[in-house]
Amino acid sequence: MARINLRPWREELRAEKQKQFVVMVVGAAIIAAGLTFLWSSDLDSGIAYQQSRNAYIESAAKKLDVQIQEIDSLKRKRNELLARMKVIQDLQGKRPVIVRVFDELVRTLPDGLFYTDVNRAGDQVSIVGMAESNSRVSALMRQFDESEWFTSPNLSNVSAADGSRAGYSQFTMTVKQQTPQPEGEGK
Template identity: 50%
Template sequence: MAKINLRPWREELRQERQKEYVGVLILVLIAAFSIWWFVSGAYSSAISAQEYRNQYVKTQASALDKKIKEIQELRTKRQELLDRMRLIQELQGNRPVIVRMFDEMARLMPDELFLSNVSSKGKVFTIKGQASGNDQISQLMRNFDASPWFANPNLLGVRAGNNGYNSFDMIVNQSTPVAEGVK
């Protein structure tokens, strides 16, 4: 007897190919999902690592800004202290000079000449006073000119007063004498 295949082999073949197709499709979908998940995780990890690095840089930058500000404040304080020290040293050094200037000024005063006001601004003295005559004022100017402690006397004005004295205003510069042996 001849063998007749009554089984629907074409239908079975089609179903088998469809199962293979679905299996391959599922496998491709699983592979695609796995690749997407891996790439997404890698990007997410890279983004979070970069955000961490950015945050670290920001905190370090703010710490450096604070240190820079502190350094600037310290430099300002240092400069203020140096200025104070220089001023104190200058005052300490000028203390005997001021005494010597007024001592010299007292020695240079001719008779019948009186000072009513002496003020200084830097190395310029403004002198106001009264004299019995113009001769005493001229003598005072010559004395200032001859003194090693004063220079460039300049008479600003002379006014006749009611009490028989002439009021005068003058300015004179401070000069520091050169010590002997120093050139």
């Protein structure tokens, strides 16, 4: 048998495979580093994109907070204006009532009787007056009782007048003022 030395050929093959292995390991390391870099840069860009979205949402939320405060301020102003308008409407609506109350005070006043003091507190009207006789005071109370604008006459004091009004009786009474219902609304 012939003696062939295969050792150099095997060593060359082994050296060649070792070089290929090193090239493949270095190539795999370079590819892994490249993939890691791409993954990292993609992750960083995703984080930056999300942070920009968060910043946009925060700025939009701040704008909305400012708008909400403006809306609340406008609602408060609106409510204040509505309250003022209601007060003005109530005053406008009550203006003719006062005229009617004074007119009714005159209409219910019998002859031989006059008022010296008229005060109003809420719906309560206090009247101080002078009468020629007690029957005139009774007539006044009946007139108040029949009136649509007054109810519950209450006579609290009748006394003889002193001084220049001799022969007169001074009286003090209270009545409740009411606003009558217009025709057809109360039924």
